[in-house]
Amino acid sequence: MRYMFLIYSQERPEPLTQQEAETIMNGHWAVMQDAQQKGILLGVDKLKPTSTATTVRVTGGSALTTDGPFAETKEQLAGYYMLECKDLDDAIEWAKRIPTGCIGAEGGIEIRPIHELSRRP
Amino acid sequence: MDAGAAVEAVFRQESGRIVATLIRISGSFDRAEEAMQEAFAAALAAWPANGIPQNPAAWITTAAHRKLIDQSRREKTQREKQDSLQYETPAFRPPDDLEFDDPAMHFPDDRLRLIFTCCHPALNPEGQVALTLRTLGGLTTTEIARAFLLPEPTLAQRLVRAKRKIQEAGIAYEIPPAARLPERLTSVQAVIYLIFNAGYTAGSGRQLLRLDLCAEAIRLARLLDELLPGDPENLGLLALMLLHDSRRQARVSDSQLVTLEDQDRSLWDQAEISEGLRLVETALRLRPLGPYQVQAAIAAVHAQAKTAGETDWNEIAALYARLFEFNHSPVIALNHAVAIAMSAGFEEGLRRINAIGATGELDGYYLLHGSRADILRRMNRFEEAAEAYRRALALTTNQVEHDFLSRRLRMCEK
Numbered sequence: 440m441r442y443m444f445l446i447y448s449q450e451r452p453e454p455l456t457q458q459e460a461e462t463i464m465n466g467h468w469a470v471m472q473d474a475q476q477k478g479i480l481l482g483v484d485k486l487k488p489t490s491t492a493t494t495v496r497v498t499g500g501s502a503l504t505t506d507g508p509f510a511e512t513k514e515q516l517a518g519y520y521m522l523e524c525k526d527l528d529d530a531i532e533w534a535k536r537i538p539t540g541c542i543g544a545e546g547g548i549e550i551r552p553i554h555e556l557s558r559r560p
Numbered sequence: 561m562d563a564g565a566a567v568e569a570v571f572r573q574e575s576g577r578i579v580a581t582l583i584r585i586s587g588s589f590d591r592a593e594e595a596m597q598e599a600f601a602a603a604l605a606a607w608p609a610n611g612i613p614q615n616p617a618a619w620i621t622t623a624a625h626r627k628l629i630d631q632s633r634r635e636k637t638q639r640e641k642q643d644s645l646q647y648e649t650p651a652f653r654p655p656d657d658l659e660f661d662d663p664a665m666h667f668p669d670d671r672l673r674l675i676f677t678c679c680h681p682a683l684n685p686e687g688q689v690a691l692t693l694r695t696l697g698g699l700t701t702t703e704i705a706r707a708f709l710l711p712e713p714t715l716a717q718r719l720v721r722a723k724r725k726i727q728e729a730g731i732a733y734e735i736p737p738a739a740r741l742p743e744r745l746t747s748v749q750a751v752i753y754l755i756f757n758a759g760y761t762a763g764s765g766r767q768l769l770r771l772d773l774c775a776e777a778i779r780l781a782r783l784l785d786e787l788l789p790g791d792p793e794n795l796g797l798l799a800l801m802l803l804h805d806s807r808r809q810a811r812v813s814d815s816q817l818v819t820l821e822d823q824d825r826s827l828w829d830q831a832e833i834s835e836g837l838r839l840v841e842t843a844l845r846l847r848p849l850g851p852y853q854v855q856a857a858i859a860a861v862h863a864q865a866k867t868a869g870e871t872d873w874n875e876i877a878a879l880y881a882r883l884f885e886f887n888h889s890p891v892i893a894l895n896h897a898v899a900i901a902m903s904a905g906f907e908e909g910l911r912r913i914n915a916i917g918a919t920g921e922l923d924g925y926y927l928l929h930g931s932r933a934d935i936l937r938r939m940n941r942f943e944e945a946a947e948a949y950r951r952a953l954a955l956t957t958n959q960v961e962h963d964f965l966s967r968r969l970r971m972c973e974k
Contacts, residue, residue, distance in 0.1 A: 440730045526732035526734075527682055
């Protein structure tokens with residue numbers, strides 16, 4: 440099954456120290472390499488901060504474009520992984536290894552199974 | 561025994577085992593339940609005429625298995641006819657080939673898989689409880705809803721949500737590997753204890769029609785101990801529940817709560833106590849030590865006291881201190897302080913309770929004020945006690961607790 444791992448973390452205005460950034464990057468490298476070697480890495484990216492976000496809402500055919508993230512929350516979406524996992528337990532084990540302090544304070548990972556829409560031959 | 565009673569007995573004793581196997585084979589809770597229900601219906605029709613089979617559970621399992629095969633064939637044909645877009649749930653797709661004869665004979669016991677799946681921490685606790693009672697406990701939705709004083713549709717909805725999450729999030733139907741077992745076992749134990757406590761707080765004897773959740777929890781704990789023999793915390797949990805349950809007749813009198821101190825100890829269930837004590841003794845010798853073992857040990861100290869006055873409060877205080885090491889909860893600290901008050905002295909106990917109160921963490925917890933009031937009452941400081949009882953009263957919604965506190969308050973106001 441494909442799972443999406445949404446990394447939620449608390450943005451802080453001041454950038455990470457070099458040491459913090461290195462620790463986190465090393466954590467991500469380890470996960471990425473391992474997942475790559477096992478052939479289950481389907482995607483991974485870090486997102487730019489919410490200050491760069493734009494939200495577009497289309498209602499009744501007209502679009503409203505606003506500055507900022509979709510919802511103002513305490514923790515923000517900082518990045519994602521997409522992995523092919525055997526089952527949820529397998530996914531939970533991967534989630535435990537993904538660093539979450541990418542943009543400031545440590546947060547959490549939301550695991551969402553991908554809704555597969557497949558065409559039968 | 562007549563056939564109808566035999567069917568009912570098999571359902572009560574074996575449905576958990578049967579449904580666990582059928583879920584593994586079919587890959588679906590719903591299909592398994594449906595097939596099992598059909599098989600029991602078939603038994604009700606066949607047994608009165610043909611006699612009760614030698615191994616009724618195997619008969620049911622085989623009959624249900626055939627129904628699954630039929631169903632799977634029907635769906636396969638239907639699927640081949642369809643060429644439209646189709647949703648899939650890969651983790652739980654039933655195997656295309658359901659062609660072996662007697663599934664019950666091939667696998668020892670699927671109930672462990674079922675327990676771990678029902679109590680998966682990715683399900684919410686209400687869902688875990690409902691699904692465990694429904695599948696392993698073999699209870700109807702109506703029975704469970706009534707036991708929890710919930711409308712039936714609410715309970716049914718919880719079951720649907722939990723089953724859907726299992727299917728769609730890909731929760732495996734497996735016994736966790738050794739490395740994850742302790743963590744997952746904690747979740748199973750928590751569900752069983754939750755069921756027990758729901759029965760225990762509700763158990764005032766008023767609801768004669770209600771299912772006995774305490775007995776169900778004890779039954780599940782026995783099953784867990786049977787399937788994973790020798791786990792120290794499983795034993796601790798079973799012992800703890802037996803020892804608490806032993807006081808059920810004495811806890812309530814005329815719908816009034818009776819404190820441990822005032823209980824008529826001759827009403828305590830001696831069979832449960834002796835089994836509980838035996839289990840505690842075994843469990844305490846095993847390592848690692850966990851919170852259920854220690855709580856069972858506390859219950860055992862109470863159970864061994866012939867009168868309230870003979871209670872070994874020093875031992876209880878020491879055990880609460882140990883319990884606090886596992887879980888730095890202010891509620892445990894409060895219980896520890898009460899035990900100190902009863903052993904080392906009221907002054908010291910009160911000092912500790914006040915210190916816990918000063919943190920503000922337990923401001924909304926009626927037992928903080930209730931315990932404080934109780935110690936003040938014992939110290940003959942009735943005005944302060946009355947004030948604390950009033951604060952406790954303002955925080956409880958439970959009628960039995962409310963009545964108890966009101967009576968104590970009136971004693972202090974005289």
